[in-house]
Structure formats: C-alpha cells, structure tokens
Amino acid sequence: MSAMNAFYAQSGGVTAVINATACGVIETARKHGKDIANVYAGRNGIIGALTEDMIDTNRESAAAIRALMHTPGGAFGSARYKLKGIEENRAEYERLVEVFKAHDIGYFFYNGGNDSMDTAHKVSQISRRMGFPVTCLGVPKTVDNDLPVTDNCPGFGSVAKYVAVSTQEAALDVASMATTSTKVFVLEVMGRHAGWIAAAGGLAGKEPGDAPHIILFPEIPFVKRDFLRKVRQCVTDYGYCVVVVSEGARFRNGKFLADQGTRDAFGHAQLGGVASVVAQMVRDNLGYKYHYAIADYLQRSARHIASAVDVRQAYAVGKAAVEFALQGKSAVMPVIKRVSDSPYRWKIASAPLGRIANKEKMVPRRYITKDGYGITNAGRRYLAPLIRGEDYPPYVNGLPKVVKLRKRPVKPKLGTGFVV
Amino acid sequence: MSAMNAFYAQSGGVTAVINATACGVIETARKHGKDIANVYAGRNGIIGALTEDMIDTNRESAAAIRALMHTPGGAFGSARYKLKGIEENRAEYERLVEVFKAHDIGYFFYNGGNDSMDTAHKVSQISRRMGFPVTCLGVPKTVDNDLPVTDNCPGFGSVAKYVAVSTQEAALDVASMATTSTKVFVLEVMGRHAGWIAAAGGLAGKEPGDAPHIILFPEIPFVKRDFLRKVRQCVTDYGYCVVVVSEGARFRNGKFLADQGTRDAFGHAQLGGVASVVAQMVRDNLGYKYHYAIADYLQRSARHIASAVDVRQAYAVGKAAVEFALQGKSAVMPVIKRVSDSPYRWKIASAPLGRIANKEKMVPRRYITKDGYGITNAGRRYLAPLIRGEDYPPYVNGLPKVVKLRKRPVKPKLGTGFVV
Numbered sequence: 088m089s090a091m092n093a094f095y096a097q098s099g100g101v102t103a104v105i106n107a108t109a110c111g112v113i114e115t116a117r118k119h120g121k122d123i124a125n126v127y128a129g130r131n132g133i134i135g136a137l138t139e140d141m142i143d144t145n146r147e148s149a150a151a152i153r154a155l156m157h158t159p160g161g162a163f164g165s166a167r168y169k170l171k172g173i174e175e176n177r178a179e180y181e182r183l184v185e186v187f188k189a190h191d192i193g194y195f196f197y198n199g200g201n202d203s204m205d206t207a208h209k210v211s212q213i214s215r216r217m218g219f220p221v222t223c224l225g226v227p228k229t230v231d232n233d234l235p236v237t238d239n240c241p242g243f244g245s246v247a248k249y250v251a252v253s254t255q256e257a258a259l260d261v262a263s264m265a266t267t268s269t270k271v272f273v274l275e276v277m278g279r280h281a282g283w284i285a286a287a288g289g290l291a292g293k294e295p296g297d298a299p300h301i302i303l304f305p306e307i308p309f310v311k312r313d314f315l316r317k318v319r320q321c322v323t324d325y326g327y328c329v330v331v332v333s334e335g336a337r338f339r340n341g342k343f344l345a346d347q348g349t350r351d352a353f354g355h356a357q358l359g360g361v362a363s364v365v366a367q368m369v370r371d372n373l374g375y376k377y378h379y380a381i382a383d384y385l386q387r388s389a390r391h392i393a394s395a396v397d398v399r400q401a402y403a404v405g406k407a408a409v410e411f412a413l414q415g416k417s418a419v420m421p422v423i424k425r426v427s428d429s430p431y432r433w434k435i436a437s438a439p440l441g442r443i444a445n446k447e448k449m450v451p452r453r454y455i456t457k458d459g460y461g462i463t464n465a466g467r468r469y470l471a472p473l474i475r476g477e478d479y480p481p482y483v484n485g486l487p488k489v490v491k492l493r494k495r496p497v498k499p500k501l502g503t504g505f506v507v
Numbered sequence: 508m509s510a511m512n513a514f515y516a517q518s519g520g521v522t523a524v525i526n527a528t529a530c531g532v533i534e535t536a537r538k539h540g541k542d543i544a545n546v547y548a549g550r551n552g553i554i555g556a557l558t559e560d561m562i563d564t565n566r567e568s569a570a571a572i573r574a575l576m577h578t579p580g581g582a583f584g585s586a587r588y589k590l591k592g593i594e595e596n597r598a599e600y601e602r603l604v605e606v607f608k609a610h611d612i613g614y615f616f617y618n619g620g621n622d623s624m625d626t627a628h629k630v631s632q633i634s635r636r637m638g639f640p641v642t643c644l645g646v647p648k649t650v651d652n653d654l655p656v657t658d659n660c661p662g663f664g665s666v667a668k669y670v671a672v673s674t675q676e677a678a679l680d681v682a683s684m685a686t687t688s689t690k691v692f693v694l695e696v697m698g699r700h701a702g703w704i705a706a707a708g709g710l711a712g713k714e715p716g717d718a719p720h721i722i723l724f725p726e727i728p729f730v731k732r733d734f735l736r737k738v739r740q741c742v743t744d745y746g747y748c749v750v751v752v753s754e755g756a757r758f759r760n761g762k763f764l765a766d767q768g769t770r771d772a773f774g775h776a777q778l779g780g781v782a783s784v785v786a787q788m789v790r791d792n793l794g795y796k797y798h799y800a801i802a803d804y805l806q807r808s809a810r811h812i813a814s815a816v817d818v819r820q821a822y823a824v825g826k827a828a829v830e831f832a833l834q835g836k837s838a839v840m841p842v843i844k845r846v847s848d849s850p851y852r853w854k855i856a857s858a859p860l861g862r863i864a865n866k867e868k869m870v871p872r873r874y875i876t877k878d879g880y881g882i883t884n885a886g887r888r889y890l891a892p893l894i895r896g897e898d899y900p901p902y903v904n905g906l907p908k909v910v911k912l913r914k915r916p917v918k919p920k921l922g923t924g925f926v927v
Binding site: 097100101103131132134158159160161162163164165166167168248251252253255256257259260261262263264266267268269272274290291360362363378379380381382383384385387388389390391392394471474475476477479482484485486487489 | 517520521523551552554578579580581582583584585586587588668671672673675676677679680681682683684686687688689692694710711780782783798799800801802803804805807808809810811812814891894895896897899902904905906907909
C-alpha cells in the first residue's frame with residue numbers, strides 16, 4: 088500500500104504550547120515518509136476539512152516547523168466548532184470522510200479537549216462504516232487540565248506557571264504597599280468548571296501567611312459571608328489579602344458569580360468579570376481598597392514563561408500520536424502517565440477515546456484544604472512538577488521571535504462548496 | 508567630619524526593578540564606608556522616617572542586597588503618602604529633619620515619581636533652614652514614564668516589555684481563533700495621564716495589519732463613533748481587532764472612560780475597568796464577540812520578563828545618586844540621557860529637582876499616528892531600545908527566587924510617637 092496522507096487540526100481554545108504538539112506531529116510524520124506522505128493541516132481547525140481548505144505543511148521548511156516549538160496561538164487556526172451528534176447531522180461526518188477520501192487521508196490527528204475527543208471518536212466509527220476507515224487519534228490540549236485518564240494535559244503546565252509566577256509577583260507588589268494603599272488584590276484566572284488553573288496560583292505560597300491567601304474554586308460553592316470573614320482575617324493578620332478566583336466560581340445554587348447571560352458556540356456561558364464582582368463585594372462590605380487583574384488570554388498565550396515540562400510533554404503527545412497511528416492504533420489518545428512525583432518522571436501511554444470523550448476531571452477534594460480556600464500538600468505534590476523549568480523563546484529586539492507559516496493551500500479536489 | 512548615615516525610601520507605586528535601584532544605592536554606599544556609615548531604609552517609605560521606623564540595611568548580607576536585583580515589589584515597603592505643602596504642615600517636615608538629626612542622617616535618597624521629587628526638594632530646603640542641611644537626592648522610579656528631563660524612567664522599560672510581549676502573544680491567540688470565536692480583544696494597561704505604557708503595546712506590531720490595531724491614549728480624546736468605525740474596519744480587513752487601552756483614556760470633556768468616582772490618598776481618581784467599558788461598547792454597537800484582560804499589578808511586578816536595559820538603568824540611577832551625593836550635589840536627581848538611538852547608548856547626568864517636581868511628561872503628538880490610534884516611527888525609535896534584552900531571575904522549582912530581607916529595625920532614639 089502506498090503512503091497515505093495525514094490530517095491535523097487544532098480545536099478549541101489555543102494554548103502557549105499547542106504548536107509544540109503540531110511540531111511533534113509534523114516532525115514525526117516527516118521521519119516516516121514511507122508511511123505518511125504528507126501532513127495537511129486544517130485552516131481554522133475542523134472547518135478546514137469540512138470546507139476543503141487545508142494547508143500543505145510539506146511546503147513549510149524544517150526550520151519553520153521547528154519554530155512552532157516557541158510560537159504561541161494556533162499556527163494553522165483553531166475553531167470553536169463542535170460537530171453535532173451523528174443522528175442530527177450525519178452530513179457533516181460524511182463530508183469529512185469524503186474530503187479525507189478525496190485527499191488520500193488515512194490518518195486524522197485531532198488536537199483538542201473533551202469535545203474534540205468525541206469528534207475524533209465519531210469520525211473513527213463513521214469512516215469505518217463508510218468503508219474508508221481512517222485512523223483517528225485524539226491529541227490532548229487544554230489549559231483547563233480537565234481531560235480524564237491522562238495525568239495532566241499539555242497547555243496546563245504553562246498556564247499554571249504563568250498564574251503561579253504572576254501571583255507571586257503581584258503579591259510582592261501588594262504586600263509592599265498595603266499600609267497606605269491596596270489591601271485586597273484579586274486575580275481572575277480561567278477554568279470554567281475545573282479549578283486546576285486557580286489551584287496553580289496556590290504554588291506561589293510556601294509558608295503560612297504567604298499569598299495567595301484565598302483561592303476560589305468552581306468545585307467549592309462560594310459562600311459570601313464566609314469569604315468576607317476570611318478576607319478580613321487575612322487583612323488583620325497579614326496586612327493584605329491576595330485572592331485567586333476561577334472564572335467558574337459559583338454560588339451554592341450553581342449560578343456563576345460572573346454569569347453575564349451570553350453563550351458561546353458550544354452553548355457554554357461566556358464568563359468574565361468575576362474579579363470585579365468579588366472586588367466590589369469586598370469594598371461594599373469591608374471597605375478595603377482593592378485592585379483586580381484579569382489574566383484572560385494573556386495566561387494561555389504566555390509562551391514567554393512556558394513550563395519546560397509542558398513544552399516537552401506537548402511535543403511528546405504529538406510525536407506519540409503519530410507513532411501510535413503507525414502501530415495501527417486508532418480511536419486512542421496519547422496520555423501522560425506519572426511515574427513518580429519526586430523526582431518527577433512521566434511516560435506516554437495510550438487510552439481509548441471512549442474513555443475520555445465528554446468527561447471532565449475536576450480538582451479532587453483532597454487537593455483542596457478543608458476550609459476550601461487553598462491547596463493541600465497532596466495538591467502541591469501533583470501541581471509542582473508541572474511548572475518546572477523555563478523554556479524561553481528566542482528574542483529579537485526585545486520581543487519573542489515567532490514563526491509566520493507560509494500556509495500554502497492544498498488544491499481542492501471536490502470542488503463542491505460546503506457551508507459550515 | 509565623621510561619616511554620616513543615609514536614609515533611603517521607596518515611594519508610590521512600586522515597579523519590577525525599584526529594588527534594583529535600592530541595590531544600586533546600598534552597594535554603592537557600602538563601597539564608600541568612610542563617607543556613608545550606614546544606609547537606613549524607611550519601613551513603608553517616608554512613613555518609616557516620620558514614625559522613626561527604619562530598617563538597618565547593614566544587617567543584610569551582601570548576597571541578600573544583590574538579590575534585590577531580581578526581586579520585584581518594594582523590599583522595604585513603599586507608601587502612597589504625600590507630604591502636604593510646607594505652609595500647611597510644617598510639622599511633618601520638621602519631624603523628618605528631627606529624625607534625620609537624631610540618627611546622624613546626612614543623606615536622603617527618595618526613590619519615587621513626581622510627588623516624591625517635590626518632597627525631596629522641600630526637605631532639602633527646610634533642612635537647610637533648620638540648620639541641619641541634608642543632602643537630598645531624588646531617585647527616579649515610575650512605570651508611567653512621566654518624569655520630565657530624564658529620557659525615560661526606570662520601571663517603565665520593564666512594564667513596556669511586559670505589555671509589548673503580552674500584546675504580541677494574546678494577538679496570536681486571538682488571530683488563530685477569530686473565525687469562530689473572539690473578534691475583538693481589549694488589553695487594559697496602566698497610565699493615568701500619560702500614555703507611555705499603552706504606546707509600548709504598539710511595539711508588538713511591525714507591519715500594517717499587525718496587532719495592536721488600536722491604541723487608546725489618554726492624550727487623544729476618545730470619540731466613540733470614530734473608534735467603532737475603526738474596530739469594524741479592522742475586523743473586516745484582518746478578521747479581528749486588538750485594542751490596547753490606557754486606564755487613563757478619556758472623553759473629549761476630560762472624563763475618564765473608567766471613572767468610578769473613588770479617589771486615592773493623593774486625591775487622584777482610582778481607575779480600573781476601562782477594558783470592560785470599551786468591550787461592552789463594541790458588543791452593544793457592533794455585536795462582535797469580545798474578551799478583555801486587565802493587566803493591573805501584573806504588569807508592574809513582572810520581573811520575570813524585565814527589560815535588561817531597564818534593570819541596568821534602575822541600578823545605575825541608584826549608584827549615581829550616591830555618587831552625586833558624595834560629590835556634594837543636593838536637590839538633584841540622576842537622569843538618563845540618550846546618546847543615540849541605534850545603537851542605543853545612554854549615560855547618567857544630574858538635573859535639579861526644581862525642574863522635575865510636579866511636572867508630567869506626556870507622549871508627544873509626533874509619537875502618535877495622525878489618526879490617534881497607533882505609534883509613529885519616531886515613537887517606535889524612542890520606545891524600542893527600552894525593552895531590549897532579557898534579564899531573567901533565577902528560578903527554584905519553577906518559580907522565581909526572591910529575597911526576603913531580615914529587616915532589622917534601627918533602634919529609635921526620639922521615643923516620641925508621631926501619628927501619620
């Protein structure tokens with residue numbers, strides 16, 4: 088059998104290291120040219136497959152592909168586009184397989200989170216049923232760290248490092264001025280349902296009294312009275328109070344503190360602004376001067392402070408996905424298995440997509456202190472290795488050097504339009 | 508005459524490199540032990556002098572003082588505390604001189620911005636009139652870069668680098684997802700009256716179409732209709748729009764976009780939240796999906812991405828202040844003189860405090876593009892050298908290593924309380 092082509096797409100929110108995974112996929116595929124003729128990348132993710140708008144990665148130099156290692160964002164474009172259930176929209180799945188067939192695509196590498204694993208799983212099933220079986224690999228990526236089975240997700244370590252470093256730095260600022268200025272500082276971080284990113288803020292503090300003094304997890308219902316009591320106690324004891332709040336923090340009744348009523352393409356609530364909600368609560372009830380920061384996209388694109396462990400793992404899952412595919416494995420995802428905490432050792436294994444798709448891994452209760460506002464030693468043991476090591480990008484004139492790919496299109500073969 | 512002591516205090520908002528200046532002052536003073544017996548640092552800035560609460564820096568090891576080079580925040584504590592005019596509150600000035608006299612303090616190094624230069628200037632005058640002339644040196648520090656005479660201010664280069672890097676990174680994130688997700692991203696940065704920090708965001712873009720597409724300066728009155736037209740044009744032309752907005756952006760009538768009605772100790776409006784004002788304006792009028800980040804204290808404490816030029820200059824002004832004092836200069840401030848843009852060369856000179864105190868340097872109109880939304884080549888030539896070079900702190904377990912000083916108190920001699 089002659090070599091087939093591969094299709095690679097980035098999906099959902101991008102990370103500081105998703106391109107390192109792309110690099111792992113492409114470089115490894117290039118090493119197996121007798122099995123994988125070419126890697127086509129979807130322009131704007133899966134939409135590029137549906138609309139037959141693919142990028143020919145063979146037209147990119149080895150140096151350009153290598154430079155993906157230190158370029159944040161999604162180099163080929165990513166999309167928040169969830170394929171509907173097969174029963175509701177069989178046409179989309181059939182279209183995918185049609186495009187794959189037209190371009191001799193025998194391998195599908197889908198680099199994303201929960202929703203994408205579900206899609207990859209379904210494409211695997213339907214392509215078989217349609218008589219053009221495609222080897223489908225999920226490749227993990229999510230700053231939220233909420234995929235099951237894998238010990239952690241590429242993308243998370245770097246946002247965790249960013250949040251831990253930023254919390255430590257801002258806390259030093261606040262501590263030095265609290266006598267006459269800001270007493271309460273609130274840092275809002277991502278994490279819609281799982282509080283992993285907020286938990287990482289906890290790494291900034293080592294000793295009792297160290298910031299952050301309060302972490303607000305989505306996993307722990309927010310009780311205003313208790314929170315305000317804790318803030319006042321911190322200001323009394325330490326002179327100031329640093330709060331790390333997850334965008335997904337919510338009241339007992341499940342309502343997000345920050346719910347503004349808008350919804351994204353996946354139907355999820357579009358959050359933002361919980362920091363101001365919390366800060367104003369402090370001002371109105373305790374009268375303290377406050378400041379708040381909202382890290383938003385800065386945290387997930389901060390390649391300049393990426394975790395070296397994260398960069399290595401991001402590359403490794405891309406590489407492993409290709410190797411698994413060539414071993415004939417399909418409908419699986421490379422997962423990270425922790426071998427030991429200290430020294431931190433890990434390896435890559437594979438897990439069936441069916442075990443991963445549409446499941447979310449929350450921060451376990453035993454990683455959260457009894458009062459619900461901090462991380463335990465067990466939580467610290469889990470998190471600490473993931474932010475280890477610095478992997479600085481090269482700089483030119485004071486700014487990180489990033490690669491701009493040529494993005495030459497693959498010539499369409501079907502010629503029929505498809506509206507997404 | 509036997510050696511006198513020196514008093515050093517940090518004032519106002521701290522920076523990522525103010526401790527590098529402290530290091531410059533203390534290390535240089537230590538080299539001149541026959542002239543300066545000891546450096547006492549004010550705990551919480553000038554308040555430490557007023558309350559006779561000073562830190563004995565001689566009790567800190569050479570290694571601890573050196574580690575100030577990479578520790579953000581104010582190591583001795585800073586204060587937002589402005590001495591009133593001499594006529595209104597002569598008692599405070601007299602108290603300062605009393606404390607200086609009691610502790611044989613012949614040198615006063617005041618590390619701050621405009622207000623602090625005014626204080627240092629007044630202390631110089633009143634100490635002479637009181638028959639205990641103190642050599643008073645202002646030492647520049649402000650992320651706002653708004654001090655006159657000096658080409659730039661230590662602290663600014665690092666926040667400029669943080670904002671330029673963050674803008675570049677977030678823009679790559681937004682660009683890669685704009686087809687199906689966020690089309691408008693707003694980054695709020697500091698700069699109450701002067702738009703230097705916002706201007707630095709402009710360094711992220713090199714070519715037409717590069718982000719940031721819009722910078723909102725305090726110097727340019729905000730016109731909603733024109734702004735919205737520009738946002739729509741960007742989304743049409745590039746698929747997305749990145750906006751960097753200064754917290755001090757204001758309407759034609761002078762009202763801040765973000766004025767929440769609260770005031771700080773200096774009587775300045777406490778700002779925050781302009782990003783959400785701008786983002787909601789975009790949503791309400793154009794319907795685009797938006798995200799916004801508020802960098803707040805993260806930007807001015809981000810020692811992890813400090814500019815190497817800034818770190819060097821921060822040390823240099825501290826060192827020069829001591830050298831000027833020993834040359835018998837008083838009521839002056841070390842200023843940075845730019846010798847050439849390219850290659851960037853600079854030197855330290857001295858300027859009388861009277862020329863600096865209470866004056867603000869705005870971004871000149873010729874640094875801002877004609878339409879008011881970007882920086883010109885002249886602006887770029889000025890800004891670019893200031894973010895050059897990386898000066899990474901050491902790391903332990905994935906987090907920057909910072910020094911915690913012993914902060915041993917100087918034994919009070921006056922024994923009389925003073926309420927600030």
